[in-house]
Amino acid sequence: MSYAIEMRQIRKEFPGIVANDNITLQVEDGEIHALFGENGAGKSTLMNVLFGLYQPDRGEIYVHGEKAVIHDPNDATRLGIGMVHQHFMLIDKFTVAENIVLGREPKKNGVLDMKEAVKVVRELSEKYGLDVDPEKKVEEITVGMQQRVEILKTLYRGSDILIFDEPTAVLTPIEIQELIEIMKRLVHEGKSIILITHKLKEIFECCDRATVIRRGKNIDTVKISDTNPTELASMMVGRKVHVQVNDAPYNPQGKVLEIEHLNVADARKVEVIKDLNLTVHGGEILGIAGVDGNGQTELIEAIAGLRKTKSGTIKLNNQDVTNQRTRKMIEAGLGYIPEDRQKHGLVLDFSIAENMVLQTYYQKPYAQMGILQNKVIAKKAKKLIQEFDVRTPSEKTHARALSGGNQQKVIVAREVDRSPQLLIAAQPTRGLDVGAIEFIHGKLIEEKKKGKAVLLVSFELDEILHLSDRIAVIYEGYIIDIVSPKETNENELGLLMAGRKKGGSEA
Amino acid sequence: MGTEPLFEKGEEIMSFFEILTIIIPSTLLTAAPLIFTSLGGMFSERSGIVNIGLEGLMAVGAFAAAVSTLGLEHSGLGDASPWIAILIAGAVGGLFSLIHAVVSISFRADQTVSGVALNFLAAGLTIFLVKLIFDGKGQTPYITHNIDKVDIPGLAKIPFLGPLFFQQVAYTSYIAILIAILCWFIVYKTPFGLRLRSVGEHPAAADTLGISVIKMRYIGVLLSGVLGGIGGAVYLVTITSNYNVTTIAGQGFLALAALVFGKWHPIGAMGASLFFGFAQALSITSQQIPYLDRLPSVFMLIAPYVLTLIVLTGFVGRAEAPKADGVPYIKGQR
Numbered sequence A: 001m002s003y004a005i006e007m008r009q010i011r012k013e014f015p016g017i018v019a020n021d022n023i024t025l026q027v028e029d030g031e032i033h034a035l036f037g038e039n040g041a042g043k044s045t046l047m048n049v050l051f052g053l054y055q056p057d058r059g060e061i062y063v064h065g066e067k068a069v070i071h072d073p074n075d076a077t078r079l080g081i082g083m084v085h086q087h088f089m090l091i092d093k094f095t096v097a098e099n100i101v102l103g104r105e106p107k108k109n110g111v112l113d114m115k116e117a118v119k120v121v122r123e124l125s126e127k128y129g130l131d132v133d134p135e136k137k138v139e140e141i142t143v144g145m146q147q148r149v150e151i152l153k154t155l156y157r158g159s160d161i162l163i164f165d166e167p168t169a170v171l172t173p174i175e176i177q178e179l180i181e182i183m184k185r186l187v188h189e190g191k192s193i194i195l196i197t198h199k200l201k202e203i204f205e206c207c208d209r210a211t212v213i214r215r216g217k218n219i220d221t222v223k224i225s226d227t228n229p230t231e232l233a234s235m236m237v238g239r240k241v242h243v244q245v246n247d248a249p250y251n252p253q254g255k256v257l258e259i260e261h262l263n264v265a266d267a268r269k270v271e272v273i274k275d276l277n278l279t280v281h282g283g284e285i286l287g288i289a290g291v292d293g294n295g296q297t298e299l300i301e302a303i304a305g306l307r308k309t310k311s312g313t314i315k316l317n318n319q320d321v322t323n324q325r326t327r328k329m330i331e332a333g334l335g336y337i338p339e340d341r342q343k344h345g346l347v348l349d350f351s352i353a354e355n356m357v358l359q360t361y362y363q364k365p366y367a368q369m370g371i372l373q374n375k376v377i378a379k380k381a382k383k384l385i386q387e388f389d390v391r392t393p394s395e396k397t398h399a400r401a402l403s404g405g406n407q408q409k410v411i412v413a414r415e416v417d418r419s420p421q422l423l424i425a426a427q428p429t430r431g432l433d434v435g436a437i438e439f440i441h442g443k444l445i446e447e448k449k450k451g452k453a454v455l456l457v458s459f460e461l462d463e464i465l466h467l468s469d470r471i472a473v474i475y476e477g478y479i480i481d482i483v484s485p486k487e488t489n490e491n492e493l494g495l496l497m498a499g500r501k502k503g504g505s506e507a
Numbered sequence B: 001m002g003t004e005p006l007f008e009k010g011e012e013i014m015s016f017f018e019i020l021t022i023i024i025p026s027t028l029l030t031a032a033p034l035i036f037t038s039l040g041g042m043f044s045e046r047s048g049i050v051n052i053g054l055e056g057l058m059a060v061g062a063f064a065a066a067v068s069t070l071g072l073e074h075s076g077l078g079d080a081s082p083w084i085a086i087l088i089a090g091a092v093g094g095l096f097s098l099i100h101a102v103v104s105i106s107f108r109a110d111q112t113v114s115g116v117a118l119n120f121l122a123a124g125l126t127i128f129l130v131k132l133i134f135d136g137k138g139q140t141p142y143i144t145h146n147i148d149k150v151d152i153p154g155l156a157k158i159p160f161l162g163p164l165f166f167q168q169v170a171y172t173s174y175i176a177i178l179i180a181i182l183c184w185f186i187v188y189k190t191p192f193g194l195r196l197r198s199v200g201e202h203p204a205a206a207d208t209l210g211i212s213v214i215k216m217r218y219i220g221v222l223l224s225g226v227l228g229g230i231g232g233a234v235y236l237v238t239i240t241s242n243y244n245v246t247t248i249a250g251q252g253f254l255a256l257a258a259l260v261f262g263k264w265h266p267i268g269a270m271g272a273s274l275f276f277g278f279a280q281a282l283s284i285t286s287q288q289i290p291y292l293d294r295l296p297s298v299f300m301l302i303a304p305y306v307l308t309l310i311v312l313t314g315f316v317g318r319a320e321a322p323k324a325d326g327v328p329y330i331k332g333q334r
C-alpha cells in the first residue's frame, strides 16, 4: 500500500540551526496523523517544506506513491495538499468569499463574479458543515470562524490532504470540540489530515497515529491505541514530565498589592471593572479565574499602569501607585508577563539580548553615562538564556525568529530575574508545550517560595487549580468570590464564573 | 432709490455664476494631471510599494512630452502631436519607474529612499538632456500645438451646465475622470484588482495561494510610472507648454497627498485631486474674482499647499493605508 504522503529523510537548515534533521513522515490514506513535538521542534518547518514554502536541503517527498517536486504552494495545491497555517493567512479587509476564491476567482467575461463565489462558498460550507458568513469581512468574524475560512480555502482548491498547524492554540474549548468534529467529518469524506499539536488531550481524542519529533529529529511513530499520554509526553521532551503542583506551604506575609473600589473603563468607554477589591500577599499565588472578557485584561493593564483608572486606589507595598507611569511601577517592584507576548512582551525585531534589558537598559551596569554597554548586556543575556533554557542559536538572534515557547521563556527570564515584589502572569503558558509549561509553572512557584506575590490570570482551570493558594473568581468586572483550591472543584468554579454564588443564588 | 438694491443683488447673482464659470473649468484643467498621477500612485501603493517618486515620474513624463511634441510638430503631425506625445510620455514614465521597481522589489531597498532617489534622478537627468538637446539652454522651446481649452460641441450649449462644465475645458480632464472610473472597475471588479490588493494587504497570504507577489508589485509600480508619466505630460501640454526644472514643482507631491486624502481609493483619489485642483484654480484665477483680488497674491499662491496640509493633518489617519504598504516581502519570514 502506498502512503498518502511520504516524506523521506528531510533536512532543512536555517542559519545556525538544523530545524529538520533527516525527518521521515508517513501518512496513511484517510487517517488523522498527529505531528507531535515541543515548541521549536521543527513541525512547522517540515510542513512548510511539504507545502512548498521552504525548499528542503535534502530528502524526497512522495504523494500517493509518486515522487513529487514541490517548488511553491501552487505545486502543493495541484497535488491536493492544503494547509491551515498557524498564523492565519487571511486578509482582514476582504470578505470571507474573497479570501476563499483569491487566486482562483470565478469570472464572467473577465470580470469577478462575486455572486458565484458566494454561492460556491455557501455550498461548500453546507457540504462540510463549516458555518461561515461569506459576505462578512474577515476582521468582523470570530477566530473560530476565521479558521473555518482557512479550511474552506483548502477545500475550495480540492485538497484531499489537509495540514493543520496548531489549529487549537487560538480556540476556546467549545471551538476546539467543534474543530475535532469537523476533522472527523473531513476524514469521513475521504480526506487525510496531518494535525500539528502539542496538546495530548486532542491527540487521544481524534488521532490514529502520531509521529514524535524532538529538536529536529525523528523520535518515533506510534499508534495512538498502543500508547498513553505519559509515554507520549516523555517521548516529546526526552525525559519524564512532572506536573508542577504548588505544594509549598502557604505562609501569607504582608500585603503587596491592595486594590480598593477600582473602576476602569475599556476602549469603548464602557465600565468593565466595577468596584473591584483585591489583596495579594507576599508568599502567595493568587489565581484569577474567569471567562474571557470579564475584565481580566483591563484589570491587569490598570495595575501595570497601561490603562487609566476612573476611580479607586491601587497600592503596591503600601505606596499609592494609582495611574502611575509604567516605568515608575516597574521601579516600584512590578513584574509583568503580558497576555500577548508578541505585541506587548517583546520587540520582535530586537535581539534577544536587547529584549532582556527592555526595562533596565538605562540603569547601571547596562548603561554608563547614557551609552549602552553591549558587552555587559550580551553577557547577562547569555546567562539568562542558559538559566531559562531558551533554545536559540545566540543572544543576537531576533526575537521574531524564536518559536512561541522560547519567546515566552525570554519574557519570563526578564521578569523573574528582576525579582519583582509583585509578578503578574497573564496567560503565561498559552500555546506552550508541556515541557515549557512545566518550566514556567516551576518558576512561578519558586517566586512564591521567595516570598514574592504572584498574580496569575488564566482561562485554563487546571492551571489555576494546580498553582493557586487562593482563587479569586472574576465575573462582570468584580470579584464574585474567593475560594481555596483545596475546598473547591471545577464544577463550583464553573458556576462562579457564570455568576452563580454558592447556594444557588444568582449574583 | 427703491430700485437700486434690487439691481445690485441681481448683479451679484450674475457675478457668482460668472465666478463659477471661471473656477470650475480651471479646476478641471489643473486637476487632470493630479488625477492621472494619483491613480498611478494608487496602483503602486495598493500593491504594497510606497511611491514617493511620483514627482520624478511626472517630471520625466513632462520632459518626454515636451521633446516629443516638438519633434512630432517638426515632422508635420500638427494637432495630433501632443496626443501622441502623451502616449510616449506614458511609456517613458513606465520605463523610468522600473528603476524604483528593481531597487525596492527585487533588492528590497527602503522604498522611501528609492522614491526620493527617483525624484533627484529625474530632475538631474531631464535638465541634463535638455541642455544636451537644445544647445545648452536651461529649458525647452515652447510647443506650438498644445491641447487647447475648447467648447465641447453640443454639450457646451446646454443652458447653465454648459458654461460651467463644457466650455473652455480640455478633453484631457474628461479622459482623466473616465480613467479614474476605469481604475475603480479594475481594482474592485476584476480578478487582477483583487490580487493586486491582496498583495498590498498580506503578501504572505497571497503567496500561499499561488499569487506571485513580485509580479503583481512590478505591475503596480509599472502602472504608476505610466500614469505618472501621462500626468506630467498632460500638465505640460495643457498648462505650461515648455519644460524646465521648475515645471513640475510639487505637482507629484500634491498627487501623492491626493492619494492619501482619497484613502487609496481610485474615486477618492480623483475627488481629492479635484479638490486640490480647485485650490490651485483659486490661486490662479483669484485676480479675476471680486474680493479675492484684494488679498495679497502670496496668500493665494500658498493656499493650495496650506489647504493640503490642513486636509492631510486633519482628516486622514494612517490606518487606511494598505497594510503591507512599504514593507518588502521576504518569503518565509516570520
Ligand SMILES: Nc1ncnc2c1ncn2[C@@H]1O[C@H](COP(=O)(O)OP(=O)(O)O)[C@@H](O)[C@H]1O
Residues within 6 Å of the ligand: A014, A015, A017, A018, A019, A037, A038, A039, A040, A041, A042, A043, A044, A045, A046, A391, A401, A402, A403, A404, B332, B333, B334
Ligand atoms: N524562517 C526561519 N528563519 C530562521 N529560523 C527559523 C525559521 N523558521 C523556523 N526557524 C527555527 O527553526 C526551528 C524550528 O521551528 P518551527 O518549525 O517553527 O518549530 P515548531 O513548529 O515545531 O514549533 C526553531 O528553532 C526556529 O527558531
Ligand SMILES: [Mg+2]
Residues within 6 Å of the ligand: A040, A043, A044, A045, A086, A165, A166
Ligand atoms: Mg509551529
